[in-house]
Amino acid sequence: MQHVADMNLANLSIVRSEPARPAIEVANLSHIYAGRDGDVPALTDISLAVGAGRFVVIVGPSGCGKTSLLMMMAGLRHQTSGTIDIQGRPIDKPDPDRVGVVFQEASLFPWLSALDNIEFPLALRHAPRAERRKRATDMLNLVGLQGFGARYPHELSGGMKQRVSIARGLVQDPPVLLMDEPFAALDEQTRMTMGHELLRIWSQTAKTVVFVTHSLTEAVYLADEVLVMSARPGRIIDRIAVTLPRPRTYEMMATDVFGRLRDRIWQQIRKEG
Amino acid sequence: MTRFQLIAIRLLLLALMLAAWETLPRNGVINPMLLPPLGDVLAMLVQILGRAQVHEAILVTAAEVIVAFVIAVPLGAAIGVIIAEYDYVGQIFKPLLFYVFSVPKSIFLPMFILIMGIGFQQKVAYAAFSTVFVVIMSATAAVESVKADHVLVARSYGATRMQILTRVYVPSMMPILLETLRISMIFNFTGVMIAEMYASRTGIGHLISNWGENFQLPQLFAGVILLAAVAITFNETVRFLESRCSTWRT
Numbered sequence: 001m002q003h004v005a006d007m008n009l010a011n012l013s014i015v016r017s018e019p020a021r022p023a024i025e026v027a028n029l030s031h032i033y034a035g036r037d038g039d040v041p042a043l044t045d046i047s048l049a050v051g052a053g054r055f056v057v058i059v060g061p062s063g064c065g066k067t068s069l070l071m072m073m074a075g076l077r078h079q080t081s082g083t084i085d086i087q088g089r090p091i092d093k094p095d096p097d098r099v100g101v102v103f104q105e106a107s108l109f110p111w112l113s114a115l116d117n118i119e120f121p122l123a124l125r126h127a128p129r130a131e132r133r134k135r136a137t138d139m140l141n142l143v144g145l146q147g148f149g150a151r152y153p154h155e156l157s158g159g160m161k162q163r164v165s166i167a168r169g170l171v172q173d174p175p176v177l178l179m180d181e182p183f184a185a186l187d188e189q190t191r192m193t194m195g196h197e198l199l200r201i202w203s204q205t206a207k208t209v210v211f212v213t214h215s216l217t218e219a220v221y222l223a224d225e226v227l228v229m230s231a232r233p234g235r236i237i238d239r240i241a242v243t244l245p246r247p248r249t250y251e252m253m254a255t256d257v258f259g260r261l262r263d264r265i266w267q268q269i270r271k272e273g
Numbered sequence: 274m275t276r277f278q279l280i281a282i283r284l285l286l287l288a289l290m291l292a293a294w295e296t297l298p299r300n301g302v303i304n305p306m307l308l309p310p311l312g313d314v315l316a317m318l319v320q321i322l323g324r325a326q327v328h329e330a331i332l333v334t335a336a337e338v339i340v341a342f343v344i345a346v347p348l349g350a351a352i353g354v355i356i357a358e359y360d361y362v363g364q365i366f367k368p369l370l371f372y373v374f375s376v377p378k379s380i381f382l383p384m385f386i387l388i389m390g391i392g393f394q395q396k397v398a399y400a401a402f403s404t405v406f407v408v409i410m411s412a413t414a415a416v417e418s419v420k421a422d423h424v425l426v427a428r429s430y431g432a433t434r435m436q437i438l439t440r441v442y443v444p445s446m447m448p449i450l451l452e453t454l455r456i457s458m459i460f461n462f463t464g465v466m467i468a469e470m471y472a473s474r475t476g477i478g479h480l481i482s483n484w485g486e487n488f489q490l491p492q493l494f495a496g497v498i499l500l501a502a503v504a505i506t507f508n509e510t511v512r513f514l515e516s517r518c519s520t521w522r523t
Contacts, residue, residue, distance in 0.1 A: 074429055076425065076428060076429055094428055094429045094430065094431050095431065096429070096430045096431045099429075101426075101429040103422060103425065103426060103429075104422075105422060107420075107422045107423060107425070107426045109423060109426075109441070109444070111444040111445075111447070120426075120427075120430065120440075121430035121431075123440075124427075124430055124431060124432050124436055124440070125431070172430075
């Protein structure tokens with residue numbers, strides 16, 4: 001049932017640098033939550049490994065638990081059973097040194113300027129002011145928002161807000177970046193641009209990224225590997241290695257390889273529908 | 274319409290009203306016994322502001338308003354936050370509070386007098402009582418206006434409970450809290466005035482009520498102008514603060 005195209009699980013930890021263990025390792029994770037009519041299984045026996053520096057995308061039907069899984073990797077929720085190791089250690093509470101999170105809506109604080117929003121994680125740990133400014137300004141430049149630091153969220157477009165949000169996720173330089181449908185609220189054009197921008201930022205920072213999305217095109221365009229989840233209770237029903245070369249270009253979307261990969265994911269999800 | 278024009282028209286309207294207040298009673302269009310001309314009222318205002326009896330009344334009323342406010346706002350805010358944060362408590366007390374909130378507080382005034390007499394404490398207790406419910410309701414709304422997403426973001430960056438309170442809850446609630454301050458002062462001031470006018474030995478409300486009964490209309494209107502000036506000044510000051518953080522009110 002679990003296809004592994006082009007490479008097998010053991011090879012997933014092959015990376016640019018060479019750490020002994022994968023950046024993220026989920027083993028036999030299950031989650032049951034107490035619903036009104038008794039226990040509801042939400043996630044069933046999920047195991048996956050993400051090598052350092054890799055870009056993994058999780059897709060699946062609505063309500064399959066992919067966001068829950070991501071929140072567990074961030075230490076924001078607890079699973080019923082199974083383990084999650086990030087950088088070789090279990091994660092049982094949020095740890096900004098290891099994991100940065102980018103949320104669905106930009107979730108910026110409307111009372112803080114763009115720069116202050118990016119500084120927020122550093123301010124929480126009382127980093128010296130000058131250092132905070134410098135680091136946040138670097139991140140602002142990295143995401144292509146030079147000169148917009150003083151703007152407030154309501155003065156920024158949807159795409160710009162998500163750039164700020166990504167900058168905030170990267171400001172503490174965590175090795176792992178978790179992204180929960182970050183571009184879902186954007187229009188198609190902005191979304192494509194942001195996907196491309198994200199790949200540029202990723203290639204400059206060498207982060208390990210886990211990215212949850214509904215968009216199959218986005219999944220294939222961004223990913224080294226796509227994990228397909230089933231409807232609830234969520235299981236991983238397919239693992240698809242995307243062999244398209246990097247850097248990715250918009251032209252690749254028109255190729256047969258791209259179409260076949262996209263179609264294969266769609267077939268898997270449709271079976272679940 | 275430009276902002277300048279708008280302000281010009283407002284000022285013109287105000288000037289017209291004041292001019293009418295001055296001229297109509299003087300020309301006998303309006304009975305000056307019922308509406309004394311503005312000039313007479315302002316002259317009376319200056320005169321009464323020189324009286325020791327009025328000084329004392331202003332001090333008493335100010336003390337009552339401030340003490341009632343200082344009791345009602347923190348108390349109401351604390352109750353409101355508890356109700357909003359603890360679902361269980363909220364489910365028990367919310368309906369009860371809504372019922373009491375809907376009842377006009379002035380009908381309880383005779384009870385306050387029976388229990389506490391007509392002194393300072395009774396004014397403060399009644400005003401605080403008539404204010405606390407609106408503070409509870411607003412504080413509950415303020416807590417509920419805090420977005421779960423924002424709390425989640427703060428948690429994901431390792432914020433402590435204290436940091437979530439000071440860096441997420443407080444700024445999120447600030448616009449509604451300021452509005453609450455403003456509205457609760459209106460309730461509070463009204464409470465003190467009603468209590469003073471109903472039964473009292475001193476205070477501005479007591480003086481206004483007396484002047485009315487004795488048909489001393491210039492004094493009555495002078496008192497009205499004095500109170501209106503104080504109330505409007507407080508209200509506009511808080512409103513100015515509110516407008517400064519209106520941008521993050523989404």
